[in-house]
Amino acid sequence: MDTTSKLTAAAERLFDRHGYVATGMDRLTAAAGMSSRTLYKHAGSKAQLMARVLTERDQRFMARLEVQSVDALFAALEDWVRVEGTRGCLFLRSRAETGGDTPEIAEAVAAHKASFHRRIAEVVVADLGRENSVLTEQVLVLLEGATHAAVYRGADAVSAARAAAAILIERARP
Amino acid sequence: MDTTSKLTAAAERLFDRHGYVATGMDRLTAAAGMSSRTLYKHAGSKAQLMARVLTERDQRFMARLEVQSVDALFAALEDWVRVEGTRGCLFLRSRAETGGDTPEIAEAVAAHKASFHRRIAEVVVADLGRENSVLTEQVLVLLEGATHAAVYRGADAVSAARAAAAILIERARP
DNA sequence: TGAAATGTAAAATGATCGTTTTACATTGCA
DNA sequence: TGCAATGTAAAACGATCATTTTACATTTCA
Structure with missing residues (x-):
């Protein structure tokens, strides 16, 4: 190493x-x-170090989201929290801690969240056969919510989110 | 003042x-x-000041959640982010910033999140006519997710969460 | 009237912050 | 063989941290 x-x-x-x-x-x-x-x-510098941490973490996290169904997104999140624990989203925390005033950090966070949203939209298309921006937003909210609720509610939050997403997907299917 | x-x-x-x-x-x-x-x-002290900030904020936030339906919970959150802006949950951020090592802060956060969960469970009972722990967890995840997704997705995240909750509630109704 | 309460301004406390520098040791390669 | 690169250890940098202290002014009320 x-x-x-x-x-x-x-x-x-x-x-x-x-x-x-x-x-x-x-x-x-x-x-x-x-x-x-x-x-x-x-x-x-310290800020550049944090930016590099975030960029590497983004790659590691996004690699796990290379899946073909919405349900697999939640399965991937379940794996992630099992390995990484439940302390909320490091990207949002970093930006909030610095008030958005540290450019290297703010940019790394913005890049990650843009990729995150893009990936969810892609998976929704793969799963549903067509675009659905509302469903994409809802899946994003459920993933973000599971990440943060798990901090104090534990892994149950992730499985509850997974079940909710399954219902929304089923309802949206033609 | x-x-x-x-x-x-x-x-x-x-x-x-x-x-x-x-x-x-x-x-x-x-x-x-x-x-x-x-x-x-x-x-x-600084930590006690933060604890007092959190306790007051808890009262102000929880007062807005004195409603009778799940949909009204999301309407209340829409009002909240309109007034307070979208910077994520101050309680979770405070605890994360201090690594959970500042007792006054950790206790204020734990108390707030316990109240928050309790209130959601009560509203689910009022809306549905009976307890439903899975639905309670899902509504909590959607509220938490809307709060954090709104940081980078804006108010759309809250309305998407609201619509998702309406679907889950309708499905759970007898 | 006078003491207690409540405030301000400003300096001092000792620790810790992020960062740079000085001085020196080890390695890899031409 | 010798130089460039890469490392360590440790001190110094000036700034800032949370907190306390010193000295003094104003208000409140019995």
């Missing part, structure tokens, strides 16, 4: 568990096992 | 817009128009 990915992995863990602003660079260097000089050579 | 409520109002605004950790006490004193000595006499 090379220096850069060791750093990104440690940063993701700390930012996700303790928050972006509250995580100091000394904690980061200690967790990544490197000097601050090396950290800054690889990361540039 | 007395000192305490002027402070709480200013604190809610800053914490909500710029984040809890990122908001310094000097910014708070400037916005509230008082010295730090007075601020600490009234607030105790």
Whole structure:
């Protein structure tokens, strides 16, 4: 495991568990096992490090959503929360923590949410055989809601969302 | 407007817009128009101030959810985001920012989310004539999802959630 | 009338912030 | 062999953090 990915992995863990602003660079260097000089050579700045964390996380998350049915989207989310835990959406949290005032972070979040919406629209088309923007919005709301409700309601929130989506899909089918 | 409520109002605004950790006490004193000595006499500490902000916000939010139908819950949320804007749930954000390690905050968040769930269950009973824990969970997911999806999708997310809830309610009716 | 309460302004506290720098060791490659 | 790259350890940077303290002004009310 090379220096850069060791750093990104440690940063993701700390930012996700303790928050972006509250995580100091000394904690980061200690967790990544490197000097601050090396950290800054690889990361540039704290904000750039967070942006890289978000971009990598986006790729990892979106890879799991390469499915052909709406139900499989929720199955993928169930897997995700099993592996990553339930702390809400790191993208929205990062942007909220910085008030949207950190460009690198705001851009990474916007890019991720655009991909997320696009993917859901594609899956709805694959599942339903045609576009349906309202259903797409509803599936997005259910996925976002499951992610955040799971923080305090646990995995039940995801399965309830999955069942709700199944009903909406069935009703929309020709 | 007395000192305490002027402070709480200013604190809610800053914490909500710029984040809890990122908001310094000097910014708070400037916005509230008082010295730090007075601020600490009234607030105790930054964490206690945030806890008081959350408790007041909980009362203000829950007062709007004193309705008799699931559809009215979503109408109330539409009103809420029109007035308060769309920055996600301040309760979940506060807890995430502090990693759950600040007891005053964690307790205020837990209390709010318990009330929130309880209220939804009550409204489902009032609307449906009987308990339905799965439907309750689904309505909670839709409300939570609308709140967070609205951050980047706008008010459309709330109306899509409202329509989805109407379908689920109709299907569950005897 | 006078003491208690409530406020302000501003400095000081010690810690921690993100970032840069200085000085030195190890590696890979021409 | 020697230079460029890549690393470490640790100190220093000035700024800012939450909180307390010192010194003083105003209001409230018995």
